[in-house]
Amino acid sequence: MNARLSTSQKGSVLVEMAIILPVFLMIFFGMVTFSIALYNKTILTIATREGARAGAIADDTGRAESIAESIAASFCNDNLIFFDTPVVHKCRYLIRLSARYS
16 A cells, blocks of 8 residues: 555655745745845945935035035945946935035
8 A cells, every 4th residue: 555655646746846946936035135125225324324424524514415425325335235236426326415404
């Protein structure tokens, strides 16, 4: 009885693996993609904060905006995860620093 049962289920493991593997890979790569997006969002938040801090303590008020943008862009370019070749000051267009002082 056992010999007949084992020969009839010989390829069942391969079929089960073929069904489960794509689902597992989709869930795994979804988690990796979400983690990278969350990391990049955190880096953008930190870069904006560092740029605003550098602009706020700048000695030259006329150059405060350019100092803030350069600090934020350099922090962003050093720490973001890109899937292509990062371009210098690529983050300059992702971050818009805006502040008012009354």
